[in-house]
Amino acid sequence: MNVKEIAEKLNLKVLSGASGLSNEISFGYASDLLSDVMGNAKSGEVWITLQTHKNVMAIASLKDLAAVILVSGLQPESDMAAQSDEEGIPVLSSSEDAFTLIGKLYELLKK
Amino acid sequence: MHFEFQVEGGNFSKAGTASSQLKKILKQLNVDSRDIKRVVVALYEAEVNVVAHAYQGVIIIDIDTEKIRIRIEDEGPGIKDIDLAMQQGFSTASELVREMGFGAGMGLPNIKNNTDELTVTSEVGKGTNVHMLINFSI
Ligand SMILES: Nc1ncnc2c1ncn2[C@@H]1O[C@H](COP(=O)(O)OP(=O)(O)OP(=O)(O)O)[C@@H](O)[C@H]1O
Ligand SMILES: [Mg+2]
Numbered sequence: 001m002n003v004k005e006i007a008e009k010l011n012l013k014v015l016s017g018a019s020g021l022s023n024e025i026s027f028g029y030a031s032d033l034l035s036d037v038m039g040n041a042k043s044g045e046v047w048i049t050l051q052t053h054k055n056v057m058a059i060a061s062l063k064d065l066a067a068v069i070l071v072s073g074l075q076p077e078s079d080m081a082a083q084s085d086e087e088g089i090p091v092l093s094s095s096e097d098a099f100t101l102i103g104k105l106y107e108l109l110k111k
Numbered sequence: 112m113h114f115e116f117q118v119e120g121g122n123f124s125k126a127g128t129a130s131s132q133l134k135k136i137l138k139q140l141n142v143d144s145r146d147i148k149r150v151v152v153a154l155y156e157a158e159v160n161v162v163a164h165a166y167q168g169v170i171i172i173d174i175d176t177e178k179i180r181i182r183i184e185d186e187g188p189g190i191k192d193i194d195l196a197m198q199q200g201f202s203t204a205s206e207l208v209r210e211m212g213f214g215a216g217m218g219l220p221n222i223k224n225n226t227d228e229l230t231v232t233s234e235v236g237k238g239t240n241v242h243m244l245i246n247f248s249i
Contacts, residue, residue, distance in 0.1 A: 034159075035217035038152055039224065051212045058127035062134060062151045079124065 001025055001108065003067045003090050006046070010104055012069060012092040015076060017084035023066040027109050030102050034059055041065060046109075048102055052076050057083035057091075065089065069105075071098040112140075112174045118158055120166040120187065123211065129170050130155040140174070146247050149225040150179055156218035157183045157241050163208050164188065165239065178227075178246045189235040197223065197231070 004021040007014055014021065026044035031037050032051055041047060043064035049056065052074050060068055061083075067090040070076065076084065076091050084091045094101045114136065116129035130151055137147045154170070161168035165187025173180045190196045197219050204214025223229055228244040 032212050033215040033217070034212040035156065035215045035221055038155060039217055039221040043148070049212075053211060054124055055126055055211065055213075058131065059155070062127060062130055062155055063148075 003046070003092070006067075006105070006108065007090075007092055009108060010094065010101065012094050015070075015084075015091045015093050016081040017067070017088055017090035019085075020067065020088035020090045023088075023090070025066045025109065027111075028102070028105055029065075030098065038063065046105070048098060048105070050074055050098065052080060054079040054083055056080060057087060057089065060089050061087045067092060069094055069101065071096065071101050114170075114172040114174075116170040116172075118161040118168040118170060118183075118185070120162060120164075120168070120185070123162055126159050126162045127155055129158050133172065137174075137179075143248050146245065150181075150245055153222045153225040153243055153245065154181055154183075156221045157181070157243070159213065160218055160239075160241075161185045161187070163204055163213055168238075176247070178244060181241075181243050181245075183241040184238065185240075186238045189237055189239055190231070190233040191235055193231050193233060 003023050025046045029041040029045045030048040032049050041063050044066050046067045047065050048069045057080055069092045071094050073095045134151050165185035168185030171182040195201055199220045200216040202214045202216035208214050226243040227246050230242045233239040
């Protein structure tokens with residue numbers, strides 16, 4: 001499933017990085033600890049977090065992640081959005097909290 | 112091949128720049144993507160440690176067909192107990208740095224897990240040297 005399909009199914013807003021909407025999503029990784037994501041996320045995964053600063057995009061790019069989903073209606077800081085556009089890694093926003101969003105996402109992505 | 116990058120302590124907006132440039136270089140050199148992944152994790156963590164914990168540093172990289180050797184040498188407070196610092200969960204990161212999601216105490220363990228050789232040396236009040244080596248898989 002690609003980023004655009006997930007965004008439509010889960011009613012997510014595309015906040016930046018729209019050029020990456022066709023990125024394929026392999027699975028998801030949820031964490032707000034950056035070194036945890038650095039060590040354990042796998043390429044092609046979508047990252048669910050409440051961190052909204054630029055270092056999120058540095059990690060998403062270095063790890064070849066498909067997209068980032070911010071939960072609870074959070075918005076990216078402007079330099080995070082700018083880097084998302086540059087890298088073509090979409091930042092999406094969900095109005096739902098992490099538990100609810102991740103539960104739905106898991107149903108869509110589980111193998 | 113030899114490359115050097117400067118790292119500014121405290122400047123989180125530039126954290127990861129050297130790692131990103133090295134990733135591009137390794138791709139151009141057609142290094143196996145699994146090896147690139149290991150290098151990127153290890154260098155990023157060492158780079159962020161200079162940003163989060165030290166004043167300034169330099170990254171010195173030497174690449175040949177078989178391996179990559181990276182040295183990160185910083186001027187900073189140094190590490191009092193290196194064995195303790197290597198343990199997962201140990202962190203002296205400031206409250207501000209933790210709020211950003213750093214400070215899990217997983218950076219040095221991530222470096223250890225992704226390198227074939229790792230040596231950390233440090234002098235309290237002067238700085239820290241991290242030397243790592245990754246053998247390419249082909
Ligand atoms: N370059 C450095 N200069 C001074 N102290 C350091 C340096 N690198 C690591 N340390 C010390 O070692 C501790 C553990 O480092 P490690 O990278 O494992 O975790 P962290 O940086 O605190 O958090 P994380 O990497 O998970 O964001 C640090 O909190 C710090 O006390
Ligand atoms: Mg660290």
